[in-house]
Amino acid sequence: MDDHLEAPGAVSGGSAGPCSDCSDNDDSEYLCPICLQPVTHQSYVEPCYHEYCYLCICQWIEFRPHCPLCNGKAQSVVQQLKSGKIVKTAVASEPGKPVEVHSRRLRQQTRVYGWPEDSQKDSEQGHRKRMAVYSRSLRRAAFLSETSTRTRVSKSPELVRQAIVSGRCRAWVQRDIAVILDTSDTTILEELVVSIIKDSGTLDNQVVGPLIEPVLGSHTGMFVDELAAFMDSTLPMAMYDRYIVYDTANPE
Numbered sequence: 001m002d003d004h005l006e007a008p009g010a011v012s013g014g015s016a017g018p019c020s021d022c023s024d025n026d027d028s029e030y031l032c033p034i035c036l037q038p039v040t041h042q043s044y045v046e047p048c049y050h051e052y053c054y055l056c057i058c059q060w061i062e063f064r065p066h067c068p069l070c071n072g073k074a075q076s077v078v079q080q081l082k083s084g085k086i087v088k089t090a091v092a093s094e095p096g097k098p099v100e101v102h103s104r105r106l107r108q109q110t111r112v113y114g115w116p117e118d119s120q121k122d123s124e125q126g127h128r129k130r131m132a133v134y135s136r137s138l139r140r141a142a143f144l145s146e147t148s149t150r151t152r153v154s155k156s157p158e159l160v161r162q163a164i165v166s167g168r169c170r171a172w173v174q175r176d177i178a179v180i181l182d183t184s185d186t187t188i189l190e191e192l193v194v195s196i197i198k199d200s201g202t203l204d205n206q207v208v209g210p211l212i213e214p215v216l217g218s219h220t221g222m223f224v225d226e227l228a229a230f231m232d233s234t235l236p237m238a239m240y241d242r243y244i245v246y247d248t249a250n251p252e
Helices: 056-064 117-135 156-162 167-181 187-200 205-235 237-243
Strands: 001-004 042-046 051-053 076-080 086-091
Touching: 001 237, 042 056, 042 237, 051 056, 056 076, 056 237, 117 167, 117 205, 156 167, 156 187, 156 205, 167 187, 187 205, 205 237
Parallel strands: none
Antiparallel strands: 001 086, 042 051, 042 076, 076 086
């Protein structure tokens, strides 16, 4: 059930957007931590009040009823309407139970964490998300694999050597090199980076960083750290792009 309350001064409305029911955030400096695009239909997780796109946070909570940034238990999704009222939608205590989406226009869209479930869209949005990560030096929120007690792939020389030559990691290396250098011709650079990491058997930036830096320059440290997180996740690249979350309010 939804609670309709008078809008408190702490939550300010945004500029008018495509949805007639809800406000949009007109601050282009703040990006949704899930899709890394300017926030649309700004919404907040209660009680921590971290801000997200309405669709992104609703669909995330279907996967896991916690705030993606602070991992706090989500009690409700709070959205301010253009009328000046606040809509609070209670969050189910168990994952897998959908959060009701109020806008008819939004309900008509089949979306997965902020964009349509389509391979071409996955690629385009994933590319844009990576551009935002590197251009803004965004700090990654702890991913599940990074808090797990199991052996992390990036910490085992044998597993690193196996993983880096896989099609999964090669695709990630190719994509991120293309993003960093703004080029589509990455074949030679991809082979060089993969060879360096395979020969070294590590993703320790102190070891491989000086060898990769001539290729990626100032983005080397971030590239190595991001590759380690992707390798540890064991997720397909498109799924990883959807699930990984960044703190866009506090970049490094």
